[in-house]
Amino acid sequence: MTAPGGRAARVLGLMDPVDPSAQDAIARAFQLFLLFHVAVRTLLWAERGDDWLVARWLLAVVLAACAVVAWRDPARARAAAALAWAVLTIKLVASFPGTSNHFFIEYLCVGLLVLCDPRDAGERTLLLAAARWLTVIVFFSSGLQKVLHGTYFDAQFLGFSISSKPSFAALFGWMVPAAEMERLLALRAVGPGAGPYAIQAPLAVMVSNATYLFELLAPAFLVLRRTRHAAALVTLAFVVAIEAGARELMFGALFVNLVLLFLDRPCNRTLLPLWAALFAVLIAVRIGLLPEFFFN
Amino acid sequence: MPLAAKQRLVVAALVVLAAWPLAHRALVARYGLDPWRFFGWAMYCTPKLPVRVALRERRAGAVSEIALRDLPRPARRAASRLKKGRALWGTLASPAGLAAALGASRPDAEGFEIVVERWFLDPATAHIGTRRDVYEYPVQ
Numbered sequence: 001m002t003a004p005g006g007r008a009a010r011v012l013g014l015m016d017p018v019d020p021s022a023q024d025a026i027a028r029a030f031q032l033f034l035l036f037h038v039a040v041r042t043l044l045w046a047e048r049g050d051d052w053l054v055a056r057w058l059l060a061v062v063l064a065a066c067a068v069v070a071w072r073d074p075a076r077a078r079a080a081a082a083l084a085w086a087v088l089t090i091k092l093v094a095s096f097p098g099t100s101n102h103f104f105i106e107y108l109c110v111g112l113l114v115l116c117d118p119r120d121a122g123e124r125t126l127l128l129a130a131a132r133w134l135t136v137i138v139f140f141s142s143g144l145q146k147v148l149h150g151t152y153f154d155a156q157f158l159g160f161s162i163s164s165k166p167s168f169a170a171l172f173g174w175m176v177p178a179a180e181m182e183r184l185l186a187l188r189a190v191g192p193g194a195g196p197y198a199i200q201a202p203l204a205v206m207v208s209n210a211t212y213l214f215e216l217l218a219p220a221f222l223v224l225r226r227t228r229h230a231a232a233l234v235t236l237a238f239v240v241a242i243e244a245g246a247r248e249l250m251f252g253a254l255f256v257n258l259v260l261l262f263l264d265r266p267c268n269r270t271l272l273p274l275w276a277a278l279f280a281v282l283i284a285v286r287i288g289l290l291p292e293f294f295f296n
Numbered sequence: 297m298p299l300a301a302k303q304r305l306v307v308a309a310l311v312v313l314a315a316w317p318l319a320h321r322a323l324v325a326r327y328g329l330d331p332w333r334f335f336g337w338a339m340y341c342t343p344k345l346p347v348r349v350a351l352r353e354r355r356a357g358a359v360s361e362i363a364l365r366d367l368p369r370p371a372r373r374a375a376s377r378l379k380k381g382r383a384l385w386g387t388l389a390s391p392a393g394l395a396a397a398l399g400a401s402r403p404d405a406e407g408f409e410i411v412v413e414r415w416f417l418d419p420a421t422a423h424i425g426t427r428r429d430v431y432e433y434p435v436q
Contacts, residue, residue: 009303012303097334097384101333108309108313115306126302126303126306134310137313138337142337142340145317145336146341148321149331190415191424193423193424194423196421196422196423
């Protein structure tokens, strides 16, 4: 359990598991996934770079070494995480302000691995509680931003995406009648005054509004212990559907692993070989060993 | 660092993380910052649309367009930097650097006009709207 006393401890304690018996295994699997994830992401970033190639590859190699050290020598895992975090800091400074939001989640999570010693029960609990809070805050904020930008009420953003991206049209076109699809596709040449991108089809409007509603409401159910496991499973399905559709495989893998932290069983450890296979496939695609397909 | 101190640090960071998206939204609305950046979790809220930069000069009282291809490399680079800067930082990206590069490349001009046009998906009308900012730089 989180250390007693103090408002901070009480807030963090809201994320304590119902059954803490597997938290050691969950924390260790999260640590390994994260370090290999950032190593693979940096490898892919180095591979597609066109400047500072030596520096990029050096950062990728160091991160890969950190992941391997953490895997082979758990006693040195926190030191490896510290070096990885230093490397990520260099990447953050070098990429700002073009840094992706995905990277920032990685950066904060690796920072937690440095701050907290997963071998200590109290710090392990802090690590996992912080990662769970980070997940619900990001999820809720994503829904809130959709409301504040106002582009989901009439499925305007979805309409624009269907109009301008064949992958979106293929994924979401079934929600839109043929005549309206034709209208949206005719708006493909974007220019001032083009539109309207709002969709009339009720199903598409419903799905568009359901997206931000889910992002706003799911966090509450993830916090409440009574509903946490069910909410985690539903959230997993939601994240997998969206990220697979958007082909954001790396961000999808990261967010799935964050949501898995809400389960009391070490499902994230069970799935580690799956991520290893996915990373190997993505690397093989990028270096031409497997047929090319687009992914983020 | 004791556990209690780490807990306080983490909660403080989480509070900032939770509050920042509201500030992010305000900065996007006020200055036109790129909503996909700066860790506001506003990806997939608005489409990524172009920023256009148009240049004009005044000579002998007449205003004429300047084609980018007619500019020397330093001025073309400055124009490119302004486009990228505007896409990220919105109106916080100043065109002063481009104006200086234009002045250096065309010393006979009486003045320059830099027009920055940004497209956006207007949620109210569901059409593509434009925001135009016009900057005048008379040559002293």
